[in-house]
Amino acid sequence: METPDRDVIEVRGLNHWFGIGDARKQALYDLNFAIEAGSFTVLMGPSGSGKTTVLTLLGCLRGVQDGSVRLLGEQLNGARETTLMTLRRHLGFIFQAHNLHESLTALQNVIMGIQVHGDVSDELAHTAATHVLKLVGLADRINYLPANLSGGQKQRVAVARALVGNPALVLADEPTAALDGDSASEVVDLLKRLGSTRGTTTLLVTHDNRILERADRILVLEDGRIVSDTAPQ
């Protein structure tokens, strides 16, 4: 993988469609934006505006159909599946639904986030996972199965899983929706701290006003187009 430029994400002339034939419908129209390393960017917009499509394209979960998307220095348009899979290992995903593995404890779920790199010893994985769980305030819940955790605790485990591999970019979809005010604030603090100390970039979809005011930049999508690109005071 190439050494990334200052921009972790660079999108040029991105269009995307769903369906085929008469049912083919355009979801994104000529998107152009770049996101700086270490920044904390919020992506907003009404339902169906194309936020999720942007996240899945930037997350290498869908193929780029038209336009250019450079992620961590790699061109995604036409990239092979193995390249996309390798890139995904440098990303941290936080889904709206926690998507924890029900058979694994909180610790084991988080270990999965670091084990994907393959060259990590069991001991190091265990130590790193325990450390991140402490950071999200779950030191006393590491051996709990998801079924025995509250919704907020599950989401914090999902955050820990996304961060344990020290990702270059965190893509998050409403990560604080299930969290109370304090927990949500702690998660945002953590993401911002990672941005300033490790250069971790965060792109986050949210409607949570508490987060908006702490964002470095807010992108607003409507009907597949960027209608606003601002930096809050």
Next chain:
Amino acid sequence: MSRLLQRLFGRLPIGWLQLTHNRTRFAAAIAGVAFANVLVFVQLGIMNSMAVATLRPYEFFRADIIISAADANAIADGGNVARQWMLQALANPDVIEGMGLFVANVPWDRGQTDISLTTFGIDPFKQDFISPKITADLNLLQVNDAAILDRLARGITRDEAVAIRPQTPLSFETDGRTIKAYNTFSGGGGFGGDGYMLVSDQTFLSLFPARSSAAPDHILLRTRPGTSVDEVSEHLRGQISDSSLRIRSYADAMAEDLRYQQTRRPTGVIFGFGVFIGILVGLIIIYQVLSTDVADHLREYATFKAMGYGSRFFLGIVFEEALVLGVFGFIPGLIVGTTILTVMAKVTTLPLSMTLAMAASVFVGTIAVSSLSGAIATRRVAAADPADLF
């Protein structure tokens, strides 16, 4: 167990954790695999016992060549062979000795149960044809109506068998004649009879007056040491003009008869089919368990895909589950299968037992079938699309 598997696979044993998460389902899955194993063990056990029972009477005799009628598919299943062919065979310088062997079933009314003894009529003066395994004194058979009885025959108690001595023979009536058993040897019940009995050819002809001394059921031949049995057999086939006779080396006859019993006779085919059904049941059960498990965890698998896990990882999980089910299903299957075979052997006195070869082959088969089921089930992992997670 979790730690052991983690060391073995070098990663979290997700398959094991998934399977054991729902213990009731795990127990049901193991019971299903164990059931398939038991099916295979029982069918294999019966097939094996058929092989042992088929070959057992061959072990009573020592011969290099056997001449049998065209329709004789086992040594205990004879057809008349003219004694003149034995004399003609003896004209061959490489054939040093011959003996006519008679065989028929003798009924024995035991009061509550009637048993049928497969009875061989031999020449008591040709003891070289009798296996040293039969330790009883064959000279006893020179007495009219004397017999050596199978002490493991069905319906004969251990105490009764132990009491049979030359000084205290056991007498019993059959077809109006009184037979005296002076000693015993080790045989056992088979599929065609309840046990065995050795008598002299003269006693045999007394028991079956319709039979002729000129037409035994088989002719056993011994060849000169150092000669090629196959070559002598080939030579005899050219020498003896009755082309309907089967002239085979004793070893070939054993192998052919075993093959006939296992592949041509309905019982052999049925038990062979039973093994196939057992394997099929195992395949379907394991596939169903794995397939359901994959379907239940599609969202988790999609998450792992999003995180960067590749197809080898998912194959590993499914194969790990297949291996766990195979091994954990095999153990109770082996225990229950051994118990059933032991009970069946006691009830039927058939040579039914769990052999190491059987256990090993079923274990290898279970792992192979589990892997095959796993390979089929992994196709469902492809349905996990990480793009659906957002």
